[in-house]
Amino acid sequence: DADVTQTPRNRITKTGKRIMLECSQTKGHDRMYWYRQDPGLGLRLIYYSFDVKDINKGEISDGYSVSRQAQAKFSLSLESAIPNQTALYFCATSDGTSGLYNEQFFGPGTRLTVL
């Protein structure tokens, strides 16, 4: 079984709708991240969390919110989706004890289309 899972894998929604993307991990890592990937722009950090009580904004958090329900679960919400939020979304985890390496492990991604 995959260590980092994301649901749904694909989603098409309409402008103005609320949508939630979910991420679960079995790696036992404390740190979890949400990224979006756009062609030619690479991966950009939306939010990250060091533990259940610690949530931090990344470089592009506007229009997004997150919830860390448990060590293993980290969800991303779009309160009112807009077309420029169409992208690939990735969840990732890392072991906070790895020091400066910050090696991250990614889920398979969610392809979101906002019409």
Place this chain on the structure above:
Amino acid sequence: TQLLEQSPQFLSIQEGENLTVYCNSSSVFSSLQWYRQEPGEGPVLLVTVVTGGEVKKLKRLTFQFGDARKDSSLHITAAQPGDTGLYLCAGAVDDYKLSFGAGTTVTVRA
């Protein structure tokens, strides 16, 4: 603005040829990672380089970290179709944040 610039953006070669992908920055990184991403999947970590001038080999892949820890290269010898994918470099800005390059799409034709 991305801290890391990757070149080339696209690379298409014949099976058996060699290729090099570059990752450059004006910033110094404590470590640098290379990931490979296949269509429909998330990035998978290939290697982490930490020391300036470090060279690591993973079968036919050779990774080098620049002496000043600002740049890196990935060289693939005798490329195979299974090497096809998007190659991403990522620099550790601190102990929790990675800055990713935009990626190089490599296609190896059989």
